[in-house]
Amino acid sequence: MGRTTLRHVHRGRYGIATIAAVALVAAGIVIAAPAEAAFSGTTLVNGRSGSCLDVRGATNAPGAAVQIAACTGAESQRFTTTAASEVRVTIGGVARCLDASGGGTGNGNAVIIWTCQGSGNQRWTHNANNSITNTKSGRCLDINASNPASGTSAVLWDCKNGGNGSQTWAPNGTPTPQPPPPPAGGFVVSEAQFNQMFPGRNPFYTYAGLVNAMTKFPQFATTGGATIQRQEAAAFLANADHETGGLVFITEINKSNDLCDETQSFGCPAGTFAYYGRGPIQLSWNFNYNAAGIALGQPLLTNPFLVEQNASIAWQTGLWYWMTQNGPGTMTAHNAMVNSRGFGETIRSINGSLECNGGNPAQVASRVAAYQRITAILGVTPGANLTC
Numbered sequence: 001m002g003r004t005t006l007r008h009v010h011r012g013r014y015g016i017a018t019i020a021a022v023a024l025v026a027a028g029i030v031i032a033a034p035a036e037a038a039f040s041g042t043t044l045v046n047g048r049s050g051s052c053l054d055v056r057g058a059t060n061a062p063g064a065a066v067q068i069a070a071c072t073g074a075e076s077q078r079f080t081t082t083a084a085s086e087v088r089v090t091i092g093g094v095a096r097c098l099d100a101s102g103g104g105t106g107n108g109n110a111v112i113i114w115t116c117q118g119s120g121n122q123r124w125t126h127n128a129n130n131s132i133t134n135t136k137s138g139r140c141l142d143i144n145a146s147n148p149a150s151g152t153s154a155v156l157w158d159c160k161n162g163g164n165g166s167q168t169w170a171p172n173g174t175p176t177p178q179p180p181p182p183p184a185g186g187f188v189v190s191e192a193q194f195n196q197m198f199p200g201r202n203p204f205y206t207y208a209g210l211v212n213a214m215t216k217f218p219q220f221a222t223t224g225g226a227t228i229q230r231q232e233a234a235a236f237l238a239n240a241d242h243e244t245g246g247l248v249f250i251t252e253i254n255k256s257n258d259l260c261d262e263t264q265s266f267g268c269p270a271g272t273f274a275y276y277g278r279g280p281i282q283l284s285w286n287f288n289y290n291a292a293g294i295a296l297g298q299p300l301l302t303n304p305f306l307v308e309q310n311a312s313i314a315w316q317t318g319l320w321y322w323m324t325q326n327g328p329g330t331m332t333a334h335n336a337m338v339n340s341r342g343f344g345e346t347i348r349s350i351n352g353s354l355e356c357n358g359g360n361p362a363q364v365a366s367r368v369a370a371y372q373r374i375t376a377i378l379g380v381t382p383g384a385n386l387t388c
Helices: 191-197 207-214 226-244 286-296 311-324 333-338 343-355 361-378
Strands: 007-009 018-020 044-046 052-055 066-069 079-081 087-091 094-100 111-114 124-126 132-134 140-143 154-157 169-171
Touching: 066 111, 066 154, 111 154, 191 207, 191 226, 191 361, 207 311, 226 311, 226 333, 226 343, 226 361, 286 311, 311 333, 333 343, 343 361
Parallel strands: none
Antiparallel strands: 007 018, 044 052, 044 169, 052 066, 079 087, 087 094, 094 111, 124 132, 132 140, 140 154
16 A cells, blocks of 8 residues: 554543554645636626625725625626736726735625735635635635625635635636535445545445444434535545554554543443554544443443444444544534534544644644545545644
């Protein structure tokens, strides 16, 4: 598979063991920015309202508000990207740039036109899903309160993968790219795509086992629109890829750790060293085996070895953690994806205490690289907030 030696990192109280993947940062591999599409002299049609981005009053005065209005193709509605990542509009022969009013970065900050200066608040990225991200704030061009009425002001807001269309701006009204419908059977990942994602996987990790496990968690990869469903599936599989070295390892490499919390009333009936990491999210610790076993109707406290013997049970433990446990984060990984909080929040929920906030940027980069690779296979944008 061309992988370097993998190292196990003990995760502490939260009980999910990790296998560290290749240090991509050390190898000079960087996290890719969203694909940017240039446009020139075009209208930008808002996906929610069907109206066009417009300069209020068709004036070139610095500070003029930007809004949505009925599409007319007037010069106040024709925008051009530049090599400096500006979005310019030329009115009466005078070029102005889209700007975040006052250099502000918060949600609801007004978007205006201003004399072009090349500052961060005047730089924007037009993404493959037709959202437009402000460089300085990291927030997206949106319409105030998602109000589709003509005259609604343009503002900055947290990027939400299109924001119900209020954050998509299609040049010349070209349709916002949408992922294809789910394949027959309902799961947004086909078996062929699964095999493409994990060409060197251990035969233990079967596609059929994953699909079977999903019947226990019917909300997984079925919540929200097609984009969010694919992003959640990609996020789960990317984290599993990182934890298992590409679905190669079934169990934790180092099994000598005592992962028995003897303060728990149920104890460790399988032995104090029996609760090492197993499965796609490397479930560990006696209290996690107990809780997962109760939820899944399996005797995992007394027989944790079932997780390494039965593919469906292994996938079920991964989905149990994904769907129900906050871990060191503030929300479940499932909620992070369906509420468009971004892939970075799933890292926080799985191993945030060791990796996030600068704890281990190489591991974060590895997870993000896997996520970007898998979203590309699924034909969906990765969205915003990829790191933690």
